[in-house]
Amino acid sequence: MIAKVLSKTYNLSPKEWVGIIKQRFRGIGDSNRAKVVEKELRQYFSFYKTENLSGITPQEFRSHIESKLQMIDAESEGYNESDIDRQRDLSIKFHWGHTHDFGDFHLPGAMSDRHIELLANFCSLFPISLRDFHEKDVFDIGCWTGGTTLLLAALGSRVFAIEEVNKYAQISSFLAKSFGIEENVEVVSLSVYSCNDKKFHERFDIIYFPGVLYHLSDPLIALRILYNSCRLGGTILVESACINHEEPFCLFEGSYIYGSGKEETLNRSGWNWFLPSPSALHRMLKEAGFDEIQARYHTGTGRAYAYARKTSQIGICKAGLSVPNIA
Numbered sequence: 001m002i003a004k005v006l007s008k009t010y011n012l013s014p015k016e017w018v019g020i021i022k023q024r025f026r027g028i029g030d031s032n033r034a035k036v037v038e039k040e041l042r043q044y045f046s047f048y049k050t051e052n053l054s055g056i057t058p059q060e061f062r063s064h065i066e067s068k069l070q071m072i073d074a075e076s077e078g079y080n081e082s083d084i085d086r087q088r089d090l091s092i093k094f095h096w097g098h099t100h101d102f103g104d105f106h107l108p109g110a111m112s113d114r115h116i117e118l119l120a121n122f123c124s125l126f127p128i129s130l131r132d133f134h135e136k137d138v139f140d141i142g143c144w145t146g147g148t149t150l151l152l153a154a155l156g157s158r159v160f161a162i163e164e165v166n167k168y169a170q171i172s173s174f175l176a177k178s179f180g181i182e183e184n185v186e187v188v189s190l191s192v193y194s195c196n197d198k199k200f201h202e203r204f205d206i207i208y209f210p211g212v213l214y215h216l217s218d219p220l221i222a223l224r225i226l227y228n229s230c231r232l233g234g235t236i237l238v239e240s241a242c243i244n245h246e247e248p249f250c251l252f253e254g255s256y257i258y259g260s261g262k263e264e265t266l267n268r269s270g271w272n273w274f275l276p277s278p279s280a281l282h283r284m285l286k287e288a289g290f291d292e293i294q295a296r297y298h299t300g301t302g303r304a305y306a307y308a309r310k311t312s313q314i315g316i317c318k319a320g321l322s323v324p325n326i327a
């Protein structure tokens with residue numbers, strides 16, 4: 001009845017209004033579900049306080065972390081003096097990733113509590129729960145200072161995390177060792193493109209891939225590599241900066257477009273390549289080989305979220321592919 005009245009008023013069909021109303025209520029349900037999961041995740045993450053350190057004193061632990069903060073180091077990242085001006089600020093200067101209360105000291109992160117909010121959103125938007133991470137092999141892409149890695153480990157996952165910035169991979173590994181979870185966590189300084197190797201094939205149950213896709217110059221190749229690393233029946237979770245458009249469009253920015261921050265303090269955001277619309281992200285996942293794909297624009301964050309599964313091992317179109325010998 002309401003849909004019929006609205007259809008006359010706004011010149012839309014009753015079916016269209018039913019869809020709009022369902023979407024609005026689904027959004028409310030998503031939000032409430034995310035808050036419940038977020039509360040649970042905070043409880044899991046609360047383990048990582050200095051009272052639970054293993055093999056290191058709280059003073060040694062804090063001193064090591066604080067020695068890294070704001071450190072400017074281009075040499076260990078492999079950059080020559082002539083290269084530095086073109087590189088990402090966060091690769092040159094150390095910035096703590098996610099906010100962390102260690103109990104006797106508190107570190108604000110550039111991404112605040114996003115590691116918790118992201119996983120809560122995935123669980124509210126798609127058919128996956130925190131229980132699905134228990135005793136699973138999880139591929140954590142772009143771990144930064146380890147907030148997400150620690151969170152996944154707290155859920156009972158066996159985590160293999162990669163981070164192309166050496167200094168961040170090192171601190172993430174340090175955190176895992178300091179909290180005595182190194183048996184279930186391995187962190188390696190590695191590009192996702194370097195994972196195009198047989199040793200990664202069908203190795204993981206869950207591919208966790210938030211906040212990285214739009215930083216990649218060749219997102220389709222990256223998705224294919226991750227598809228190959230996913231076991232049959234496995235899942236990929238993707239989150240990305242995006243454009244809110246119904247058509248399968250991508251916005252190209254490139255390394256000359258910067259966001260907030262200042263050059264002199266080396267804290268600028270940016271260095272983004274392709275920002276997809278949700279439908280473009282859906283097509284990318286399909287091209288990579290994934291199935292059962294869901295891709296959505298999340299109004300609360302203004303980002304694209306996607307879920308997909310690997311239901312079979314299929315080939316990829318080789319026409320124009322930048323890595324023609326990829327499996």
